[in-house]
Amino acid sequence: MTSPDRHLLETLTGPGALSDIHRALDDMWTCHREIPPAVRIAMTTGVAEIGGNIVEHAGRSGPVPLRMDIEVTPTSLTVVFTDRGDAVAVDLHALSLPDASAKHGRGLALASAVLDRLTYHRRGTCNEWTLVSYFGQENVRD
Amino acid sequence: MPQGRLDLAAAAGLDKQLSELVNAGHTRLVVDLSDVELIDSSGLGALVSGFEAARACGGDLKIMSPGEQAALVLELTNVNRLLHTVASADTAFDDLS
Numbered sequence: 001m002t003s004p005d006r007h008l009l010e011t012l013t014g015p016g017a018l019s020d021i022h023r024a025l026d027d028m029w030t031c032h033r034e035i036p037p038a039v040r041i042a043m044t045t046g047v048a049e050i051g052g053n054i055v056e057h058a059g060r061s062g063p064v065p066l067r068m069d070i071e072v073t074p075t076s077l078t079v080v081f082t083d084r085g086d087a088v089a090v091d092l093h094a095l096s097l098p099d100a101s102a103k104h105g106r107g108l109a110l111a112s113a114v115l116d117r118l119t120y121h122r123r124g125t126c127n128e129w130t131l132v133s134y135f136g137q138e139n140v141r142d
Numbered sequence: 143m144p145q146g147r148l149d150l151a152a153a154a155g156l157d158k159q160l161s162e163l164v165n166a167g168h169t170r171l172v173v174d175l176s177d178v179e180l181i182d183s184s185g186l187g188a189l190v191s192g193f194e195a196a197r198a199c200g201g202d203l204k205i206m207s208p209g210e211q212a213a214l215v216l217e218l219t220n221v222n223r224l225l226h227t228v229a230s231a232d233t234a235f236d237d238l239s
Binding site: 019041097101105 | 147
């Protein structure tokens with residue numbers, strides 16, 4: 001693979017959006033069996049958290065357009081979610097996991113813990129979440 | 143026994159199911175995660191709710207056969223300190239007998 005391989009999903013937040021997201025990820029896995037299992041677990045976990053967060057919050061007052069861009073290079077896997085929901089007030093540098101007995105509040109901290117990079121930006125009328133896991137010669141995890 | 147993805151879409155159902163079991167007097171629960179391919183923070187929240195409900199009635203909730211992803215998530219969040227993993231449902235509560 002000399003140039004990045006890209007996969008795209010365009011959907012609406014709503015009851016079926018999470019299934020769409022996981023299906024897009026599954027389709028990508030079938031094309032990229034070289035990606036180490038640990039990276040696969042990390043990205044699947046991160047995508048579940050961020051995708052779930054978008055579906056739950058961005059579409060709170062009705063379905064909004066959601067785009068998922070997946071990019072695979074020989075050393076990295078990147079997923080970028082773009083949605084047209086309301087801006088999110090979050091400081092990803094100040095995340096901490098709640099007590100083990102907490103019933104809520106783990107999602108972003110968990111995503112941040114499993115991914116190599118997690119960023120959020122408000123761009124115009126869109127939220128943009130970027131999830132990155134590295135692998136390859138200098139980054140093999142398993 | 144939950145199957146597939148124990149995520150935002152499924153967590154409320156598991157939460158309700160565990161609550162109903164505890165309310166019906168089944169306070170010693172083992173949740174078999176062997177067919178769960180993914181668990182997220184919502185799923186963890188449902189398990190913790192079930193654990194708290196069982197404990198409040200003098201029982202307990204334990205888990206069995208978590209996969210690699212579930213084990214990682216349980217460990218990273220420290221929820222494994224609450225929800226102990228057992229090898230078999232038959233012997234899960236021998237310590238309470």
